[in-house]
Amino acid sequence: MPTSISSPLQSPIRKAIQTFPSQWLLLPQGTGIIAVILHQLDYQFPGLDVISYIFFLLTIILLLTTITIYLTRCILFPHTVTTALQQTQEEVACLTSISITYTSIIKFISLVLVSSWGPGWGTAAYILWWTNVFLAVIAIIGVPFVLLRLYPAQISHLSPASQLPMIAALTVAAGGGTISQNAGLSPQQQVPVIVVSYLFLGCGLPLAFGLDVLYWARLLDRSMLDRQHILQDMILCGPWGQASFGFQILGGAVLKGSFAGYNMGVFLTEEAAKPVGYGSIFVGVLLWGMGTFWWAWAVIGILHAGMGRRGKWMGIPYGLSAWSLVFPWGVYTNAAVQLGKLLDSTAFRVWSTVLTVMLVIIWLWNIGMTIRGLATGALLGLDEDCTTEEE
Structure with missing residues (x-):
């Protein structure tokens, strides 16, 4: 029988678990991309590689912790989870952050652990990537299907978070290019990964473009995000930054001999490698330009939302949606690093x-505000009075 959640018998831990949203998965998602960028950055200083390792380990810890708590919520409070999934687009869309973060971990393994700890880690990255393909398929097909079935059809209700499934698919593609270049795979292993990665680019990018058009229609209708959610505008930069990096890294993998070593059929040959590789890199340059537009749009929109009528900075209410700044900014930065x-x-x-310096500052600000929200209970729902508890 339902009882009041404010009952003395209801512990703060159970309250926190019951109100634990999937937006918490944005924390490891943003942390993982910083680990990759810090390792790949051209301008290095002593100790930066160690910092990237720390971010990598923190990503794993945060991912395992958030998944564990969310699964606990699903077990203890299934009705609460079902209701949240039916009422909030972000609750559904942010579940794709699991696949996105998983890819960042795989990328870091191929970039760092293969050269440091041996080729066995390349095989591990290869196997992990294929398991993540399954998660990405669910993200790119299943999540949009749910979003279209459950939520209002009006454009005014379209959220930038609806782009997260496309980002998941594009991230898997980028991860495929990364392991093809850095995991020490044979051409027979590389080429299937490259082909599937291009398929994910072909699946995710047109859908992202279509959603951009619809969201632009929402903006033309003057249906702007409120100040609480304005930071989500940065998500719109994500698909283009990640697709840019994906095309660049896959083009590089093709040029480094994967097609030549495979040499089968009409397309997967040495003769096709140069046009495919250089063409892919060129497309990556074009897509980074589109990413630059949405990055600048989001930055200007955020600054405008935070300003009062007299030009005085009024600030933006903090919530977990602020973490949606980090990963899109990160993939845009990572594409610039690759360029x-x-x-x-x-x-x-x-x-x-x-961009990296600003990204780290944003991450530190988010961490500080998150710790503050945990200390006060604001981000755990402990300052709210929920009506019922499931038994």
């Missing part, structure tokens, strides 16, 4: 470094 390497461009190296 700096491929183009041998000082401009991209400097700009990607500036």
Whole structure:
């Protein structure tokens, strides 16, 4: 029989678990991309690699912790979870952060552990990537289906968080290119990964573009996000930044001999490698341009929302949605890092470094505000009075 959640018998821990939303999964998602960027950044200083390892370990800890708590919530409070999934787009969309974070972990393994601890980690990254393909398929097909079935059809209700399933698919594609280049795989292993990765790009990018068009229609209708959720605008940068990196890294993998070593059929041959590889990198450059637009749009929108009528900074109410700033900013930065390497461009190296510094500052701000919210109970729902508890 339901009892009041404010009953003395109801512990704060159970209250916190009952109100634990899937938005908490944004924490490991944002932390993981920083680990990758810090390792790949062109301008290194002594100890930066150690910092990247710390972010990597923190990503794993945060992911396991948030998944465990969320699964506990599903077991103890299934009705609460079902209701939340039916009422909030973000609750459904943020579940795809599991696949996104998983890919970041796989990328870091292939970039760092293979060269440091041996080729066995390359095989591990290869196997883990294929398991993540299953999660990405669920994300790109299942989550949009649920969103369309459960939520109002009006464009005014479209949230930037609806892009997260597409980002999950594009992230798996980017991860496929990363392990193809860095995990020490044979051409027979690389080429299936590359082909599937291109399929994910073909699946995720057009859908992301379509949602961008619909969201632009919402903006033209003057249906803006409120100040509480304005930080989610940065999500719109995510698909383009990640797709840019995906095309770049896959193009590089093709040019490094994967097609030549495989050499089967008409397309997967040495002759096709150069046009495919260079064309892929060129597309990556174009997509980074689109990502730049949405990045600038989000930054301007956030600054505008935080300003009062007299130009005085009024601030933005803090919530877990603030973590939606980190990963999209990160993949946009990571694409700039890769462009700096491929183009041998000082401009991209400097700009990607500036973006990284700002990204780390945003992460530190989020961590500080999150710790504060945990201490006060505001982010755990302990300052709210829920009506019922499930037994």
